[in-house]
Amino acid sequence: MRNTISISPSVSFVRADSQTVQVRGACPHDCPDTCSLLTTVENGVAVKVHGNPEHPQTGGVLCNKVSRYTERTYHPERLLQPQKRVGPKGSGQFEPVSWEAALTDIAARLKAIAARNPEAIVPYSYAGTMGQVQSESMAARFFNRLGASFLDRTICATAGGEGFTQTLGGKVGMRVEFFAESKLIIIWGSNSIGSNLHFWRYAQQAKRDGARLVCIDPRKSETAEKCHEHIALLPGTDAALALALMHELITHDWLDHDYIARHTLGWQALKERALQWPPERAAEVCRVPVEQIRALARDYGQCFTDRQPAAIRLNYGMQRVRGGGNAARAVACLPALIGAWRHRAGGVLLSSSGQFPVDKAALQRPELLAGRQPRTINMSTIGNALLAKTSAQFGPKIEALIVYNSNPVAVAPESGKVVQGFAREDLFTVVLEHFKTDTADYADYLLPATTQLEHWDVHSAYGHTDALLNRPAIAPLGLAKPNTQIFRELAAHMGFIEPCFSEDDETLCRTVYGDKVDFRQLLDKGFVTLNLPDAPFAEGNFPTPSGRCEFFSERLQAMGLDGLPDHVPNYETLGTSEQYPLAMISPPARNFLNSSFVNVKSLRNIEGEPVLEMHADDAAARGISSGAVVTVFNARGEYRVKAEVSARARPGVVNGLGIWWRKLGLDGTNVNQLTSQHLTDLGRGPVFYDCLVEVQAGQPGEPVV
Known part of the structure; x- marks a missing residue:
């Protein structure tokens, strides 16, 4: 027998009996996936939340966090009265x-x-x-x-959003489902397994069909481990890498000249800028092997010569530095150079929200x-x-x-x-x-x-x-x-x-x-x-003032800024301070979402406790071993946390996983005790990953035993 339960004058839900109902909803959290939810309710109590199998993007699958949503809703510490x-x-x-x-x-x-x-x-x-x-x-x-x-x-997200607006005309890009058809996928500044799970399903499908996956990230994340190659550049050097890729595309003529001529603005100026960035220069700035840069450019350019789609999934990690807006601009220019937009499985995606x-x-x-x-x-x-x-x-x-x-x-x-x-x-x-x-x-x-x-x-x-x-x-x-x-x-x-x-x-x-x-x-x-074309910019029609991909932005020039993308060094560049010789980034812990879910016991049990990931060389130089309580400090403050000597950290960079509630830290602080209030070059955004620190066992100034 089928009955209905009335929710409003115009809405009802079908249920199998008088006690059980499934209600359609949507995940509300700050994640690109925005999953469609099904909540099972028995006698007015939500007993389970799972992914809606009828929604193609969700495919019936939820992340570990949201699948435990009833634990959060019925949490014993929930606020229920003013x-x-x-x-x-x-x-x-x-x-x-x-x-x-x-x-x-x-x-x-x-x-x-x-x-x-x-x-x-x-x-x-x-x-x-x-x-x-x-x-x-x-x-x-x-x-x-x-x-x-x-x-x-x-x-x-304002730095990257402004960078894309100045280049492509808004927060627009390729449709995520078509990454499954790409032959080269560059995952840039994203731990997709932890923060974009449903994109990762499409990337895995492409990988099974022969696609090459490359991850660009200072940290060897779970995603980097699963890709064919990991380029562990220094924080804040992404624009240098992108410009070096352009250099190689130009010098080897891996270029779609027809697309550039018909659908871009400012090509000659960008060409001159890019030719100032040979791979050797970028390798020194990024501190990665020069051959990695050449190989990635070759793979990207080969997609043009073979008429195969190449796609870039850009996320927010790379924009949280002083030059984050310029870095996003530089990456946004790449697809137009090889005509990647001609393919529905080619182009770049940072955010679809502008559509x-x-x-x-x-x-x-x-x-x-x-x-x-x-x-x-x-x-x-x-x-x-x-x-x-x-x-x-x-x-x-x-x-x-x-x-x-x-x-x-x-x-x-x-x-x-x-x-x-x-x-x-x-x-x-x-x-x-x-x-x-x-x-x-x-x-x-x-x-x-x-x-x-x-x-x-x-x-x-x-x-x-x-x-x-x-x-x-x-x-x-x-x-x-x-x-x-x-x-x-x-x-x-x-x-x-x-x-x-x-x-x-x-x-x-x-x-x-x-x-x-x-x-x-x-x-x-x-x-x-939404009713959108499969390949939105195959024939140009970018939502910019010119209708073209704007390598050169007259709008930025009118504001007294550089009309071309460039590498803008960090406020706190590695190697410029003897007092604070390590760069620190603070990527999200896999089982939290910003500071949400930190108080969900089952998820906190998985995470364990706040940690600082350190490369073995950096830890050994300071007499630090895994499990030791260390003090991370700079002129803005101190943060006590347990160290984890880990291959996830590259030399010179420590990873303070966040964002734990301060009250759950060893001394009532968290990693943001150390980050600054400087703002990005474009978009007035924060620079969480533009941060120099020192790490010491015990308290600052104490001798290391």
């Missing part, structure tokens, strides 16, 4: 309060600050959920109406600003911003911070300053959260938010081209509310009476794409594939 701070900031001491009491007091505090200057109020959010509705719809309306400061959301027709204005309602132009705070320099006093340069001192979908005390760079800023007694802080994170410990009010299993949302993707709908599978636990509802109720307490604050979540879901995506299909299947 709480008010009763102890010192950072102590994590709270007492329960009612929603009415919390919202009334929060509104009163915000009104008082806004009466002086609403720009003293700052939102802080990022990709705790990637959903269009629960991330920036009702929240953006609230802050626009209030006149609060804007937040420049830069902490992940989704999201109606941001309808979601965020910028007209609520009423002509105001608030200042902008860069989330990557929140430490400096919180410590700045009122000035002509910075504007008003930040008096209130509302944090949602983020854990800045753990994830923002130079966290010693971030903690100092959050610890200000005169800073009013509200945090919407699932758990008592490092950031939550500094809140004045904690507001319990729903997880993905408990609310509506619509998702775009940045690793494929399917739009997804998330339905609530269970009722909100305890007194938790969706972000949208929290901001609706807060707006009401502030006296905001505009009709847009009354729109429900299903209406917001329909607003995301307007008439550009059939919402009925989303309701019926849970996903809709």
Whole structure:
């Protein structure tokens, strides 16, 4: 017998009996895969989350993290009631309060600050959920109406995004499913097995069909181990490598002259720049064997001469250095040189997010600003911003911070300053959260938010081209509310009476794409594939001002910047400091996603504890063995952690796997104690992997025994 359970007036789910239902949803986390989920619910309780086999990109398979999503939703430490701070900031001491009491007091505090200057109020959010509705719809309306400061959301991908925008016209590229047909796949700055699992399935299919896989990464990741070749360049030298590849393509005439002539801009200028980068020069900068560079160029050029597709999967690791934007630009130029875009299995993919027709204005309602132009705070320099006093340069001192979908005390760079800023007694802080994170410990009010299993949302993707709908599978636990509802109720307490604050979540879901995506299909299947060409740039038609792949960017030149891509050395270049002779990168631990899932016991048990991977030569020179507690330090701070002598680390580079909550570290810190608040050349992004350190057993200054 088939029965239905009603969720809203226009939606129902079919179930096999009166107790069990399967609900379609979408993974909300900061991952390119954006999987389609099926949640099995028994008697109102979610008992299992698994991949939707009907969704081609998911293929019924989930990563180890999301497959344990019920463990996170029903975690015994889940926040289920509003709480008010009763102890010192950072102590994590709270007492329960009612929603009415919390919202009334929060509104009163915000009104008082806004009466002086609403720009003293700052939102802080990022990709705790990637959903269009629960991330920036009702929240953006609230802050626009209030006149609060804007937040420049830069902490992940803006350097590469700007580089691609200046070269290809946006966050666009080849469709991920066609990597399965490629004959050469270059995986650049990505541990795909841990952070892009469903792309890895396509790469494996191509490998079985004879494709060659090359991984470019300072760390010998799980992905690098499975590729035919690993090029372990130094952090921040990717543009030098890309320019040397161009040099070889030019000197050996592995070039599609017709494609270059018809579909690119600035070829002669790029040619002159690339010819300054012979493989020998790049090998010295990257500290890799020169023959590796020549061989990769030969493989890439051979794809042109043999009319075989070559594809590059670029990820975000390589852009988190000073020259990250230029590096992304340089790599984005490569496919046009050999005409790789002619093939549907050729080209490059960094992010597909620019291809989704999201109606941001309808979601965020910028007209609520009423002509105001608030200042902008860069989330990557929140430490400096919180410590700045009122000035002509910075504007008003930040008096209130509302944090949602983020854990800045753990994830923002130079966290010693971030903690100092959050610890200000005169800073009013509200945090919407699932758990008592490092950031939550500094809140004045904690507001319990729903997880993905408990609310509506619509998702775009940045690793494929399917739009997804998330339905609530269970009722909100305890007194938790969706972000949208929290901001609706807060707006009401502030006296905001505009009709847009009354729109429900299903209406917001329909607003995301307007008439550009059939919402009925989303309701019926849970996903809709965008109607896009298989080979989007086979005949040019790039979304740039010229319609061409712009090797030379007149827009950058107009801003006083170099119109051509170039190698921009790190702020902290290896070999320039006797005091800090090691470069440090902080790639994600495989079983965490940024700082999410760190408190899921089964996943933390797999990871074990925070570690610093060191090459045997670097460890031996310092008398360090695996398991020893070491201090990693630079001028910004210290971080105590256990060392792991590992072949995953290359000489001169240590890998501080992240992002652990600070409170779980040996001394209450994590790897971001050492990273800086410098910004990238393009996109105003952070430079997490542009960081020099020293490592010593024991405390700094102590003799090594």
